[in-house]
Amino acid sequence: MAITNLSSTFSYSLLLTLLFFHAVLAQSHNQTKSAFEFLNHLQGCHKGDRAKGVRELKHYLEKFGYLNYNQSSDPIHADDDDFNDALESAVKTYQLNYHLNVSGNLDPQTVSKMMMPRCGVADIINGTARMGSGKKGRNLRGLGSFHPVSRYTFMNGNPRWPASKYHLTYGFAPGTPTAAKGAVSRAFTSWASISRFTFSYIKDYEIADIEIGFERGDHGDGTINSFDGPGGTIAHAFRPTIGLFHYDADERWAVGPAAGSQDIDLETVALHEIGHLLGLGHSDVEGAIMFSSIAPGTTKGLHEDDIQGIRALYNF
Structure with missing residues (x-):
């Protein structure tokens, strides 16, 4: 009877240990998911497309200096999912800056480069980029x-x-x-x-x-x-x-x-x-x-x- 209880206790402990490590691994996987992950789903997008995530792409390119909707003649499109002329121009500038094929399309090389962990300082500025008051x-x-x-x-x-x-x-x-x-x-x-x-x-x-x-x-x-x-x-x-x-x-x-x-x-x-x-x-x-x-x-x-x-x- 003692042996049976010991075996049951060991099995229960092993199960708890496995569950614990499963939870840790799951948490680790979630923590390593990039904030730029949305770009993966935009691969192949180009001017004229409307796709979920294009709005985030616009914010990405604005953050890093390639778009400036505050000085744009078409600021209304800053928060929509339309891949318009201004966005295509911004993508081309990004591609030129990183020595990529300048197509204006989100080809695999462009998406891969955009998804890399990076410094938060902008690359270039088309008008404004302020740090605010610190x-x-x-x-x-x-x-x-x-x-x-x-x-x-x-x-x-x-x-x-x-x-x-x-x-x-x-x-x-x-x-x-x-x-x-x-x-x-x-x-x-x-x-x-x-x-x-x-x-x-x-x-x-x-x-x-x-x-x-x-x-x-x-x-x-x-x-x-x-x-x-x-x-x-x-x-x-x-x-x-x-x-x-x-x-x-x-x-x-x-x-x-x-x-x-x-x-x-x-x-x-x-x-x-x-x-x-x-x-x-x-x-x-x-x-x-x-x-x-x-x-x-x-x-x-x-x-x-x-x-x-x-x-x-x-x-x-």
């Missing part, structure tokens, strides 16, 4: 406007830290993981090695020149800069001299993630966002750290294009 009473207007120079870009107006501020302090908001602090510190060291900038950590993040932290959803940077859960936009930073850098807390972060994993490298993203903090925009060189997107399970370092960009911006 912490510390800083003026956040104008982030995301770029002037193309060679392959790298500068933010609109070439904003720079003044020569008197080539030494910058940085601090971490409460709750920042230790692993992220180490990754960010190493990224600052990398930028210091190829520029005149030096960086030092201070404990009081509220008085630091640069504040780093993890945020979720709408966190006070303005609606256009809200994070979108797992996948999608993974981080953003602000032009000089605002000094704010946010990771999306809903992502799967790691230091030196394994190839093929769904984890995103903390240090690679830090290198990218520090580039924005110093005044660089996005590069169209895929190997550059300032390229707008990054595949999970990959790491990158500073590229010659990044080095040329920062030296050109500051006349080093």
